[in-house]
Amino acid sequence: MSTKTVLITGTSSGIGLAAAVATAQAGWHTVATMRDTGRADALRKAADEAGVADLVQVKRLDVTDAASVAACVAEVVAEHGRLDAVVNNAGAGFVGTIEQMGMEPVRAAMEVNYFGVVELTLAALPHLRASGGRVLTVTSVGGVIGQPFNEAYCAAKFAVEGFMESLAPVAASTGVQVAVVEPGAVASEFVASLQLDVPALLAEAGPYAPALKTYVERTTQSFANAQTPAEAAAPVVEALTADRMPFRVQTSDWARDFVATKLTDLDGSAVQSMTAGWVR
Structure with a gap:
């Protein structure tokens, strides 16, 4: 296992940071990437405290820049x-509804x-094909159930x-395994990084202000019971090390x-009933 190499994106905080430390603890050479390597101190400290600093290598990678x-x-x-595995973890949240936020x-x-x-x-697939490797992507329960004021995200x-579900059987035919990991609420800097100015959002929400206020209150309560990044990262490592x-x-x-609500909801009524309750 010590010869295997995994590349993880978005490792400056949250699930990415926890996964980088955990994969190193599992014996992987972990290439921990982030857009701004000046934010690597927290990761380096965590890796050092876990005794795996020698297995964690920080590199710059901006997923929006092909070069x-x-x-x-x-x-x-x-x-x-x-290269034995890639963990697509980097991401950004966006809160708002289309009429107010526009296309950008x-x-x-x-x-x-x-x-x-x-x-x-x-970029990784040719190398993963050579190693019989894995692509694991951190999505979200929001990739299964659409949530109010999260249309863009x-x-x-x-x-x-959809991309990964379609790719999985094709990649498997060449020896590459594909999976998605779906966290719920996670207490991490991902939420803080949204930098939501709730009063300003409400002031600009127009006819959607009452629904947005209810949604924000409900979401704040849900994050009070959120998983820790380490708890959410554990299944990532389990998947990488499973047969x-x-x-x-x-x-x-x-x-x-x-x-499960979505996967058994053929006409969409159960999901619509559930999420409607978040905004009224």
């Missing part, structure tokens, strides 16, 4: 001689959360799930129950 993706993958293969946030959400995933997967995560990865993995009992 950055290609250069990073090439460097990893040149330095380690192989939708395009931005797709660039980070969808096209970035496709770009890295494309959920659309991107739906796209990722065969299941295609779809949830990170908690709550996430499993939530996703």
